[in-house]
Amino acid sequence: MGGSIRLGTGANATAMRDQIVAYFEAHQKFVDSDALRILAAQSVPLAISQQVIDEAGPAHPFVTAEMVARIVAVSEASRTSEPARRSLGTSLLSLSMPGPEGPTSASVPEFSVVQLGFSAPPSTDEPLEAYTTLFASRYAALARLLRGRSTLPNLVPVAESNRARGSVSVIAMVRDVRTTVEKHHTIVRVEDDSGSIECFVPRDSPAGRTTFIPDEVVGLQLQVGEDKGRAPRVAGVERPDSSRGRTEHRSARASRVLFLSDLHVGSRSFLTGPWSELTEFLHGRGSAPDVAEQIRYVVVAGDLVDGIGIYPNQERDLALHDVFEQYEELGRRLRELPERLRIIVIPGNHDAVCPAEPQPGLSPDVVALLPPNVTSLSNPSTVALEGVVVSAYHGRSFDDLIPAIPGASYSRPTDVMKRMLQMRHLGPMYGGRTPLAPLARDGLVIDPAPDILVTGHSHTFGVDRSGGTLLLNASTWQSETEYQRMRNIEPVPARAAIVDLSTLGVSTLDFSEGRAVEAE
Numbered sequence: 391m392g393g394s395i396r397l398g399t400g401a402n403a404t405a406m407r408d409q410i411v412a413y414f415e416a417h418q419k420f421v422d423s424d425a426l427r428i429l430a431a432q433s434v435p436l437a438i439s440q441q442v443i444d445e446a447g448p449a450h451p452f453v454t455a456e457m458v459a460r461i462v463a464v465s466e467a468s469r470t471s472e473p474a475r476r477s478l479g480t481s482l483l484s485l486s487m488p489g490p491e492g493p494t495s496a497s498v499p500e501f502s503v504v505q506l507g508f509s510a511p512p513s514t515d516e517p518l519e520a521y522t523t524l525f526a527s528r529y530a531a532l533a534r535l536l537r538g539r540s541t542l543p544n545l546v547p548v549a550e551s552n553r554a555r556g557s558v559s560v561i562a563m564v565r566d567v568r569t570t571v572e573k574h575h576t577i578v579r580v581e582d583d584s585g586s587i588e589c590f591v592p593r594d595s596p597a598g599r600t601t602f603i604p605d606e607v608v609g610l611q612l613q614v615g616e617d618k619g620r621a622p623r624v625a626g627v628e629r630p631d632s633s634r635g636r637t638e639h640r641s642a643r644a645s646r647v648l649f650l651s652d653l654h655v656g657s658r659s660f661l662t663g664p665w666s667e668l669t670e671f672l673h674g675r676g677s678a679p680d681v682a683e684q685i686r687y688v689v690v691a692g693d694l695v696d697g698i699g700i701y702p703n704q705e706r707d708l709a710l711h712d713v714f715e716q717y718e719e720l721g722r723r724l725r726e727l728p729e730r731l732r733i734i735v736i737p738g739n740h741d742a743v744c745p746a747e748p749q750p751g752l753s754p755d756v757v758a759l760l761p762p763n764v765t766s767l768s769n770p771s772t773v774a775l776e777g778v779v780v781s782a783y784h785g786r787s788f789d790d791l792i793p794a795i796p797g798a799s800y801s802r803p804t805d806v807m808k809r810m811l812q813m814r815h816l817g818p819m820y821g822g823r824t825p826l827a828p829l830a831r832d833g834l835v836i837d838p839a840p841d842i843l844v845t846g847h848s849h850t851f852g853v854d855r856s857g858g859t860l861l862l863n864a865s866t867w868q869s870e871t872e873y874q875r876m877r878n879i880e881p882v883p884a885r886a887a888i889v890d891l892s893t894l895g896v897s898t899l900d901f902s903e904g905r906a907v908e909a910e
């Protein structure tokens with residue numbers, strides 16, 4: 391039996407209806423009241439809303455009950471007709487994860503799942519076709535956010551752009567980027583489903599100062615000259631960006647959420663002492679018991695356990711050599727936290743799920759080892775905590791984005807997260823260190839733009855804000871391993887970021903020296 395994750399009646403239900411309306415408005419659509427009623431009754435209303443927007447296309451500004459009912463029916467039909475796919479789940483469908491039961495359930499606040507990154511598997515076994523579908527999904531989702539901007543006049547398909555003359559715009563995916571040998575100008579090849587073109591980006595122009603990330607979707611304003619042999623020149627670059635059309639959400643009551651990441655339970659370097667102090671703090675037996683008392687949620691952004699065989703000679707760093715024993719130990723550690731907390735976990739690259747992203751949630755036999763107040767979701771996932779939209783992504787794509795962005799580093803992960811928000815994508819690069827799962831829907835697209843984006847993976851710590859979104863990189867509960875020393879990664883462990891959902895103010899506690907110390 392699982393705990394309900396639907397929003398109930400009252401303030402939370404109103405907040406969800408407001409979110410649905412705001413979401414459609416951000417996509418230049420108006421939702422009528424009957425359509426809204428059907429959507430609000432769904433367990434994953436914004437995921438259904440996204441499908442409605444996809445289906446409607448740009449020509450239909452009004453969303454009706456019929457349009458929504460059709461999408462709901464299709465999604466229910468696919469759910470019942472494909473049990474094998476459902477079992478891959480922890481996708482949109484398997485939302486009946488263990489939840490609090492019996493006498494404790496009344497004290498656990500409600501929350502809702504807004505969007506799960508992991509969704510239906512590809513409709514084909516043919517890899518090329520499956521990846522084509524994935525990229526088409528990415529293009530459609532991000533082009534929708536770029537279309538209609540005044541900074542992208544005379545929008546044409548890519549194949550028509552060099553038949554035009556003067557100023558035209560395209561929305562396209564970046565295929566490759568190179569620099570000219572002598573003058574260091576940039577040549578960027580972009581494409582949409584009509585074709586591809588090479589564009590010239592002068593080194594000292596505003597466009598030349600931006601870094602193009604392979605496989606991101608951009609809007610380009612082009613100047614096409616008379617000479618058809620010359621590549622169009624890029625006069626301006628637009629990114630989907632997160633700050634447009636956003637509605638900010640805050641909880642009505644003082645309520646807090648604790649963000650953690652990279653516990654690495656099972657590693658010899660799991661920080662037992664600082665963890666014990668954290669549990670004491672959460673039970674109100676440490677500093678700031680008034681703050682601890684208001685914490686109702688914990689979000690853990692992946693690498694729950696250390697796993698096995700993740701890097702060369704990892705066995706030397708392990709205290710527990712069986713991954714199930716590691717999850718049993720994780721269960722014991724999480725049972726040490728107050729039962730009243732709703733704990734939301736996503737996997738990371740060390741967890742025992744498929745490494746390709748989006749990753750599904752933990753398997754049911756692993757979830758069974760965890761306490762009932764734990765909700766296991768896919769990586770990434772977006773939830774609403776008392777109306778505040780929180781996206782959690784482990785952060786594996788840092789391994790691709792940091793080398794690709796000049797000046798980026800693991801010590802400043804929030805800088806990379808700002809770039810993710812600009813691209814509205816958590817990890818676009820194909821063929822790098824982050825394996826991408828060829829799912830039918832690109833679950834790494836950031837939509838809706840969250841109030842809080844949390845990552846881990848870098849084992850560092852960061853708090854920043856961008857376009858109304860609070861950015862957190864949530865530290866680690868593992869000290870430095872030999873492997874990290876070799877790779878020159880200096881961890882910033884045992885930091886706990888606590889966010890007040892009524893203000894989005896952050897307090898940071900540093901448990902690295904044992905007892906909690908306020909940290910900046």
Ligand SMILES: [Fe+2]
Nearest residue numbers: 652693740847
């Ligand atoms: Fe990690």
